[in-house]
């Protein structure tokens with residue numbers, strides 16, 4: 001599933017080539033659903049110039065000169081691919097855009113195998129509303145440890161679940177959250193109430209490092225080869241995982257534990273990662 005580094009890689013590629021280009025044509029395959037509906041989507045994207053391309057959390061946002069925002073969420077298996085005109089069709093293509101810049105035309109294809117992805121056209125107000133759903137981004141230093149600890153303490157869950165909750169902090173998915181917890185030496189099942197400012201600071205620092213490395217390595221492509229960048233190439237961060245997918249801990253050489261936490265495979269080292277306890281000791285009976 002694309003997480004922040006993967007979405008950032010695709011966004012940067014698209015940004016480089018398509019800001020100030022014009023959408024000459026849009027083709028939606030079969031009965032594929034776009035939002036708010038097909039007619040509205042087509043009417044406001046065809047023959048429109050793209051002013052800017054940016055990322056909000058795990059969304060890729062095309063700002064259009066007509067004041068609308070075309071937003072893609074890749075969910076589990078979505079891809080945005082830059083292709084030459086008439087290049088052989090890609091599997092699972094749902095929308096094909098013909099983009100023109102400096103009299104050269106290329107296609108951008110939105111493909112999605114499992115169809116949990118989404119293409120939506122938002123007004124400025126709707127986009128602002130979407131933005132509100134997301135917490136600050138971990139890798140940008142836009143949240144300090146005190147605020148992060150405060151946000152975590154107000155939840156009643158495990159730290160692993162909390163890191164995946166995009167309203168607390170945005171950008172971390174299963175892989176990068178798993179590796180961040182390992183780097184911060186925090187057990188994934190630590191209760192959020194037991195994260196103090198010092199641990200929150202360690203965790204923020206770890207998340208920042210892991211996410212920025214992921215961006216530098218153009219994302220992670222797992223064995224399913226599902227994630228590719230806008231040119232169809234895999235990322236390389238899978239070669240730099242700290243504990244995700246590992247059998248042996250790189251720190252203590254012990255056996256790595258794997259456990260499903262809220263349905264997501266979580267790797268951790270029970271020797272190196274500490275289950276933080278609250279300051280209140282249980283009563284002695």
Ligand SMILES: [Zn+2]
Pocket residue numbers: 249250251252253254269270271272273
């Ligand atoms: Zn270890």
